[in-house]
Amino acid sequence: MELLDILEHEKKEMMPESYKTRSTEEMEKRVREIKEKFGSRLYIPGHHYQKDEVVKFSDVTGDSLQLAQAAAENKDAEYIVFCGVHFMAETADMLTTEHQKVLLPDMRAGCSMADMADIEQTDRAWEKLQNVFGDTILPLTYVNSTAAIKAFVGKNGGATVTSSNAKKMLEWAFSQKQRILFLPDQHLGRNTAFDLGVPLDKMAIWNPISNELEYDGNPEDVVVILWKGHCSVHENFTVKNIEHIRKTEPDMNIIVHPECSREVVGLSDYAGSTKYIIDMIEAAEPGTKWAVGTEMNLVNRIIQQHPDKKIVSLNPFMCPCLTMNRIDLPHLLWTLEGLEKGETSNRIVVPEHITQDAVLALNRMLANV
Numbered sequence: 001m002e003l004l005d006i007l008e009h010e011k012k013e014m015m016p017e018s019y020k021t022r023s024t025e026e027m028e029k030r031v032r033e034i035k036e037k038f039g040s041r042l043y044i045p046g047h048h049y050q051k052d053e054v055v056k057f058s059d060v061t062g063d064s065l066q067l068a069q070a071a072a073e074n075k076d077a078e079y080i081v082f083c084g085v086h087f088m089a090e091t092a093d094m095l096t097t098e099h100q101k102v103l104l105p106d107m108r109a110g111c112s113m114a115d116m117a118d119i120e121q122t123d124r125a126w127e128k129l130q131n132v133f134g135d136t137i138l139p140l141t142y143v144n145s146t147a148a149i150k151a152f153v154g155k156n157g158g159a160t161v162t163s164s165n166a167k168k169m170l171e172w173a174f175s176q177k178q179r180i181l182f183l184p185d186q187h188l189g190r191n192t193a194f195d196l197g198v199p200l201d202k203m204a205i206w207n208p209i210s211n212e213l214e215y216d217g218n219p220e221d222v223v224v225i226l227w228k229g230h231c232s233v234h235e236n237f238t239v240k241n242i243e244h245i246r247k248t249e250p251d252m253n254i255i256v257h258p259e260c261s262r263e264v265v266g267l268s269d270y271a272g273s274t275k276y277i278i279d280m281i282e283a284a285e286p287g288t289k290w291a292v293g294t295e296m297n298l299v300n301r302i303i304q305q306h307p308d309k310k311i312v313s314l315n316p317f318m319c320p321c322l323t324m325n326r327i328d329l330p331h332l333l334w335t336l337e338g339l340e341k342g343e344t345s346n347r348i349v350v351p352e353h354i355t356q357d358a359v360l361a362l363n364r365m366l367a368n369v
């Protein structure tokens, strides 16, 4: 969502300091009480990257696709307190009915990747790309993007994708048009297109800062245009990390999220969404060894849940996603106590004109998976 829309539609409030001094026991007791009081009127989805203290109270946990589906299916809850980041709460708002209110416990829970593509840059890029390639491009956007970008994509016949359906959605996109513009994560776009057999030398990069196409060859050969964005968490997994594991633990499986670079994904044994990573390790034999390349709250949870397997982070110095981490027990409780008093601070409201087009893109994805 663009800044003016946010200012107009979303009131940002900060949690009072007093929440920082309350004991965990007392806060947990209050969360339980309020959940019980509201029953099915309250729904708390939690992304896999959330802290344990929040996941513990989530009614559903999942990857981005599962949470989008859960939001679309839930017609009962009056209040959806979304434990994840801003773009996920926006998606939930757009997929729910008018009487359902979506709240984000801390408005500072953004996503650095989603911030790497704004609508002005995208409009400028589209104009230039249309001049070069004509009407041959279909835009796709990773769900990790603002509602305005989703609306742009919807308006131009494209769809959203998540890391668990990107391959399917790219196949669909190629059945519609000759070329794809993939926003905003160059790595997910490159990894997925490569998996589908698109050679790297047929992929160009769109640089939103210089407003230029970065490509050495003949533009006629371009099949995929990758927006120059990335995840600042997943870019911290490197080829060096992989070489170290291969040298010190040669029988260890390496599994990474496709937001990692092509080099890292190419050298790994497996790559897939957070759900894919969880399911793979769950299904693995006891005694197997795993180096995992994804966010640290999830890696730590997987380690705890599988004491019969040796599991480490692919990068031993990895930190959690700082914006996901902004949602914690005090912020969750603050939001719930607000609801108890009839207050809906930190409500996410996507303007109707954006929702209309963005939902086209979301529904094209949901119909394809």
Ligand code: 13P
Pocket (backbone or CB within 6 Å): 048, 049, 062, 063, 064, 065, 111, 144, 162, 163, 164, 259, 272, 273, 274, 275
């Ligand atoms: P998943 O789609 O695998 O849940 O990952 C999304 C993500 O990176 C959240 O930012």
Ligand code: SF4
Pocket (backbone or CB within 6 Å): 085, 110, 111, 112, 113, 114, 144, 231, 232, 233, 234, 259, 295, 321, 322, 323, 324
């Ligand atoms: Fe965004 Fe990366 Fe954090 Fe996911 S892990 S929310 S893509 S910054």
